[in-house]
Amino acid sequence: MKKGICILLSLFLLLFTAGCGNKDDGNGVENILQQTDGQEGQSTDYEQGGSGTEIQESSEAVSEPEQESDMETKILVVYFSATGTTKPLAEYVAEILKADLYEIVPEDPYTEEDLAYYTNGRADQEQNDSSARPAISGGVENMEEYDTIFLGYPIWHGQAPRIISTFLESYDFSEKTIIPFCTSHSSGIGSSADNLHSLCSDSTEWLEGKRFAGETSRGTIEEWLRDTGLSK
Ligand SMILES: Cc1cc2nc3c(=O)[nH]c(=O)nc-3n(C[C@H](O)[C@H](O)[C@H](O)COP(=O)(O)O)c2cc1C
Incomplete structure (x- = not known):
């Protein structure tokens, strides 16, 4: 039971x-x-x-x-151009990529005399002094908004003008990409861009730079930008 x-x-x-x-x-x-x-x-x-x-x-x-x-990469094209050769190339880059453009303007403008090289003039003296930091007039207020910076300059005694060092030391380029380009009479970009790396953060990515002759065409710049992958 x-x-x-x-x-x-x-x-x-x-x-x-x-x-x-x-x-x-x-x-x-x-x-x-x-x-x-x-x-x-x-x-x-x-x-x-x-x-x-x-x-x-x-x-x-x-x-x-x-x-x-990825789609909204914000690009700033920065350039210094003492005699107007680098300027139109920087303008092409900005136009093609629809990027913002910023000219590094020296607080104390370079005279023709200053720029006469191998005369021990102002530019020669600055290039011979690795600690020279010529002052810049004005600046970029919203640098944090940019991911990629194109940096254009003339070659001065094989290197970037010291005012480029002033510029690089004025902002935090951590996690940003910098693409250098330059113009010269005949020298290549050489070590001019590599020697700028130590002025930025370890996390700044430097892409390979390129040297252009004066009066380089817009088409050549377009081709270069396609190579960088930033333009179609
Ligand atoms: C102080 C000084 C140094 C220069 N050194 C060189 C050089 O080492 N090699 C070279 O090919 N051109 C040299 N140049 C010529 C410039 O690089 C060239 O004219 C450049 O395209 C000028 O660009 P910009 O007009 O945008 O300033 C020098 C010019 C100056 C003023």
Whole structure:
């Protein structure tokens, strides 16, 4: 008799728990099916509690802005041009890339006499003094907004003019990309760009620079920009 009651009780318990279990499963499966309609895989994770949902959402949230920021790379074209040779090239770069343009203007403008090289004039003296930092008039107020900086300068005694050092030491270029370019009478870009690296953060990425002759055409600049991958 006792045995019979036990069996009956066990059967009742079994049926009761099975019933509850079915109810839960039913809801879960229903939700998953609703979620998976047209969204296979993703919604299954969605059903797996708080942490699953967060991971999924944050990975979506991360990937979308990354794609957007790739598309929204903000470029600044910076140049110094003492006699007007580098200037039109910088303007081509800015026009082609629809970038902002900033001219480094010396607080104390260079006279013809200052620029006469091998005369021990002002420019010669500055280039012979690695600590020379000619002052710049004005500045870039929103440098933090730019990801990529094109930096154009003339070659002075094989190097970038010291005013370029002033410019580089005036801002934080961490995590930014700098693309140097220069003009010269005949010298190549040589070590002029490499010697500027130590003036910036270790996290500044320097792309390979390029030297152009005076009166380089817009087409040549376009070709170069295509090579950098910043222009189609
Ligand atoms: C002080 C000084 C030094 C120069 N040194 C060189 C040089 O080492 N090699 C070279 O090919 N041209 C040299 N040049 C010529 C300039 O690099 C060239 O004219 C340049 O295109 C000028 O650019 P800008 O008109 O934009 O200032 C020098 C010019 C100056 C004023």
